[in-house]
Amino acid sequence: MCSLLTLHLSDPFAEEELLGGTQDVGSGADYIHIRIQQRNGRKTLTTVQGLAKQYDLKKILKAFKKEFACNGTINNDEKLGEVIQLQGDQRSKILDFLVENGVERPTIKMHGF
């Protein structure tokens, strides 16, 4: 019992749990994905997936909407968690915003062309 306990204490995966404990491993939990999606015509959507749970998505969304002058919403996906969805191609702006506000650049992945 005692040995078990010590084993548990020196858990090699402790770091990962700190990063994103509740998210499942397979979904690439530690990355923030910024994606673009085509709509009809020249219109596009931008989705931000994988923001850490510690942030208040509502507040982030509000800041996004104000900063980028676009509308947006929070989608709740059963697999991927909460996803911010914005109108238009806001990828680079989102990237700048996140980096400015203290998100580590290597943890963000920007997709799209």
Next chain:
Amino acid sequence: MASEEPLFDPSLKKRKKKAVAFTEDPLGAEADPTAPAPETIDNTTTTGEAVDLGPTTAHEQMKMNGDEGGKNEDDEFKAMFGDMKKKKKKKEIPMDLADGDSGTSTPAAGASAPAITEDLDFSDIKKKKKKSKKAALDMEAFEKELSESKSKSAADEEEDGEVEHNPNLDIDDADLENDPFAQPSDVSIGLDLGNEAWLSSDRDYAYPELLTRFYSLLHAANPALLSSSSQKRYTIAPPSIHREGNKRSVFANVTDICKKMHRQPEHVIQFLFSEMGTTGSVDGAGRLVIKGRFQQKQVENVLRRYIVEYVACKTCKSMDTLLTKENRIFFMSCESCGSRRSVNAIKSGFQAQVGKRSKNRPA
């Protein structure tokens, strides 16, 4: 992303730089521990500012020559590579070069003026060489220049001649002989490989010494290691994109590119679609019809990311890799170094609701 992308530019310029960086790595590995940290930092900042001004740097170096022995060559080389450094984004490279050659100089206090000017000429040539795409032609001219300068400076001072060597661009036998002394910490008395002073002494060998020795022996044994990697370059024809109608783009040479990369077109297309957040189809002529307007630059960016992720070997940076699927997991095996690793499955991530909801509803 920004850090990765430029390294893998199929358009030739950037790729070349990457190749150069690769060749210099062996020296770079050893360079860091030996170099005194604060001084090197100072050097980088100063040289970073004084980018291309050849004559001024020469004067500076003259001054520096009076002061210290080992450091001034550092400065010379950093000055030479000052502009390269900015492009490369890799901090180590100029340092490596500097360290690679600084050790060869011992009493540089007596460095004569002609030798230094030669250095500068040499740097110019080198820069041109880096910029120009005709590697072969320039290589010859470069080597001529090098041999000339070598002979001249050999008449003046042996050390200066060695300083002018560029360790990564040409690997002569002489160069290989001189390589071990590239290490600043090395005792620069012996001139042969086996003659390092520490070899015969009783003291414990320092790690950097052993490392230099290893690399010098390695490169002496097979010079192809360095030269081949710098010559080889991976090029892909740029994607040819044209508009079909108003809202479709046609990617005409997708099959050619896939063949060049040794990848299944389906895999590439799947990646393209998931990255660009769109759909499309392959028409009868093997062209890819993508929904939405895309320019060649945009598709090229996505392809570049594909190459980074699924084609380039993470271990040896070779493009000679194969992708196989086993138990629903893709494995990438490198043909040149034999490494094998699993790669991420292509995930499109969250897909927002687009279009009418009634269409998505099962009837």
